[in-house]
Amino acid sequence: MSNDKQWSGSTPAPYTGSAIELPDPSRLDARSLELFWEAYDAHYDEVREQLLAFVSKDPIFGPIVARMDPQLQLDRDRQSRQLMRDAIVDGQWKPYLDDLVQQGRTYAQQGISFSGWFQVVSAFRGFVRPVLFQYFDDSREQLLAGLTGLHDLLDLAMSTIGETYLAEKETVIRNQQQSLLELSSPVLQIRDRLLLLPIIGVIDTVRAREITESLLAKIGELRARTVIIDITGVAAVDSQVAGHLLQTIEAARLMGAHVIVSGVSPAVAQSLVVLGVDVSRLRTVVDLQTAIDDADVFASSTGTPS
Amino acid sequence: MSVVAKHGDLLYVTLDDDIGDHDMQTLLERLSAMTIRHKSRGVILDVSAMEVIDSFGCRMLQTITTVLRIHGARAVVCGVRPAVAFAMVQLALRLEDVETALDFEDAVQLLHVLTRAHV
Numbered sequence: 001m002s003n004d005k006q007w008s009g010s011t012p013a014p015y016t017g018s019a020i021e022l023p024d025p026s027r028l029d030a031r032s033l034e035l036f037w038e039a040y041d042a043h044y045d046e047v048r049e050q051l052l053a054f055v056s057k058d059p060i061f062g063p064i065v066a067r068m069d070p071q072l073q074l075d076r077d078r079q080s081r082q083l084m085r086d087a088i089v090d091g092q093w094k095p096y097l098d099d100l101v102q103q104g105r106t107y108a109q110q111g112i113s114f115s116g117w118f119q120v121v122s123a124f125r126g127f128v129r130p131v132l133f134q135y136f137d138d139s140r141e142q143l144l145a146g147l148t149g150l151h152d153l154l155d156l157a158m159s160t161i162g163e164t165y166l167a168e169k170e171t172v173i174r175n176q177q178q179s180l181l182e183l184s185s186p187v188l189q190i191r192d193r194l195l196l197l198p199i200i201g202v203i204d205t206v207r208a209r210e211i212t213e214s215l216l217a218k219i220g221e222l223r224a225r226t227v228i229i230d231i232t233g234v235a236a237v238d239s240q241v242a243g244h245l246l247q248t249i250e251a252a253r254l255m256g257a258h259v260i261v262s263g264v265s266p267a268v269a270q271s272l273v274v275l276g277v278d279v280s281r282l283r284t285v286v287d288l289q290t291a292i293d294d295a296d297v298f299a300s301s302t303g304t305p306s
Numbered sequence: 307m308s309v310v311a312k313h314g315d316l317l318y319v320t321l322d323d324d325i326g327d328h329d330m331q332t333l334l335e336r337l338s339a340m341t342i343r344h345k346s347r348g349v350i351l352d353v354s355a356m357e358v359i360d361s362f363g364c365r366m367l368q369t370i371t372t373v374l375r376i377h378g379a380r381a382v383v384c385g386v387r388p389a390v391a392f393a394m395v396q397l398a399l400r401l402e403d404v405e406t407a408l409d410f411e412d413a414v415q416l417l418h419v420l421t422r423a424h425v
Contacts, residue, residue, distance in 0.1 A: 212395070216388035223408055247395040254391040254401060256384060256408035302419050 020101055020167050023159045025093045028152045035142055036149030037088040039135035040128055041081075048077065050127045051120075060116045088153075097160055104164030114165050121154055185211040187218040193225040194295050195257075196288075200233030208244035212251055219255050225302070226295040227252050230288050232263030237271050246277065258298055259283060262291035308333055310340060315347040316417060317379075318410075323355050330366040337370060341377045348417035349374050352410060354385025364399045371404045380405065380420045384413035 040047065055061045065073075080099065087096035107117065128150055136143035185207070188196040197215055218224065229249070237245070249259045261284045264272070272279060285291045308325060310333075311318045317340055319333070337349060351367065353359065359367075371381040384407040386394075394400075405420070407413035 212392060213388070216391055219408070220388050223412075225408070225412070250400065251391040251395040254386045254394060254406055255388065256386070256406040256412055302415060 020160075020163045022097050022101070022163070023156050025087070025097075025156055028156065029145070029148065030088075030091075032145040032149035033088045033153060034149070035136070035146040036128075036132070036153065037085065039132050039146055040150075041085070042135065043131040044081065047124070047127045047131060051124055054123045054127075055120060058116070058119070060112055061120065064110075100157055100160040101164045104161035105168055107161075108165045108168035114162065117161060118158070121158060125150065125154060181207060181210050185214050187215055189218075189222055190228070190292065190295075193223055193299070194292075195219065195222065195224045195227045196230065197227060198230045198233065201235075203234070203241045203244050205240075205244070208248065212244075212248045215248060216251055216255060219252060219257050224257050226258045226260065226298060228260045228262055228288065228291040228295060230263045230291070231261060231268065232265070232288070234268060235265070237268050237275075239275050242272060242275055242277050246281070249282065258295075260285060260291045260294055262286070262288050310336065312340070312344055312346070315345075315421070316414070317341065317344070317346045317349045318352070319349065320352045320354075321356055323357050325356070325363075327362055327366075330363070334366065334370050334373065338373055338377065341374055341379045346377075346379045347421040349379050349381045350410065350413045350417065351381055351383045352385050352413075353383060353390075354387065354409070356390065357387070359386070359390055359394060359399070361397070361399055364394070364401060367401060368404055380417060382407050382413040382416050382420075384409055 052065070056065050083096045083099050086092040129147070132143060132146045132150065136146055186198070188198070190196050195215075195218060197211070199211065203211070215227065219227065229245070231245070234241070245261075249261070252259050261282055263286075264284055283294075285294055308322055308329065309320045317337065319337065321333075325333075340346065341349065349370075351370065353367075356363070367383055371383075374381045382405045383401060386406065405416060407416045
């Protein structure tokens with residue numbers, strides 16, 4: 001990969017996502033790579049200049065390059081050039097590939113598209129190709145090998161960066177899922193021995209499990225006598241959601257808690273009846289306020305403060 | 307095995323984690339006899355030591371509750387652990403018509419409300 005692609009000065013956060021599977025460079029033809037390197041290295045400055053000109057006109061990469069300190073850029077390019085040399089000439093692939101992973105992560109985190117990367121890479125290909133033609137003017141065999149080396153190296157680099165992009169996206173998705181799960185099931189203590197579980201949005205199996213587990217833990221920890229499950233924020237229920245809800249209620253009841261369901265919308269109420277849910281096992285009230293009043297009545301009837 | 311203690315109108319039973327199916331049957335017979343002998347009004351079944359309650363355990367708790375009701379006593383199961391409760395609903399096990407309470411203290415209070423039993 002051209003060294004001209006390291007513009008960012010920011011250091012990405014430590015990598016916490018899934019491990020990236022690096023491609024295996026040993027299957028590549030070493031001689032082809034070396035021939036490519038010989039020609040590229042000889043015309044390095046020329047190619048670098050062309051690529052820099054191309055990139056600075058790019059709507060995505062242009063501003064990033066413009067923001068970057070030219071000296072820092074030069075240092076990085078020098079370092080990248082060294083890494084590429086060590087990989088091709090000395091067979092030291094690991095640092096080179098690690099560097100690519102690092103670059104890929106940086107750009108993925110900056111929100112640069114993968115197709116943007118491809119454009120720069122194909123431009124690089126375009127600039128190196130005439131160099132190879134010129135350099136291996138006298139040998140078609142060597143020219144062919146040099147071209148093979150160019151394509152092999154770029155394919156290797158792009159698959160590394162592609163893997164990094166995917167891993168980065170997966171990490172983002174996983175983090176979002178986790179924070180959604182955490183956000184979505186708060187168990188609130190209203191007063192002594194009275195808990196509120198507001199449910200908002202869709203309840204799937206994973207979320208239902210999370211909600212039930214955290215509710216049961218809280219019941220034990222806070223010695224809850226009554227639990228109000230408010231489903232004002234649940235727009236619709238199907239048989240699965242209703243099943244999950246009943247399981248949560250049943251589990252709370254097994255621990256000795258009295259469960260009141262509040263905020264059942266007309267649509268949800270109709271669904272429950274149509275689905276044939278055994279509503280005789282449910283204690284439902286119209287809204288949260290009524291539920292709290294009800295909890296008080298229940299508490300005084302059992303002789304404990306709610 | 308399990309421990310049965312009498313206190314006023316109440317019987318207090320702790321069920322061990324390693325209680326077997328046969329022990330459960332023995333316990334039922336013993337509780338039945340004790341309830342009649344002491345004219346107990348309430349029985350507390352403390353399951354807080356149990357790490358697993360399977361379908362047989364569920365059925366036995368239900369049977370005990372029903373049998374004791376015939377003898378004029380109300381049973382309350384208390385101390386179901388969060389993990390046990392979760393596992394039970396996952397396995398679709400229910401304690402139909404069985405009163406539950408969080409712990410011993412709550413169970414005593416509940417029995418007082420249910421039976422006006424003296425402790």
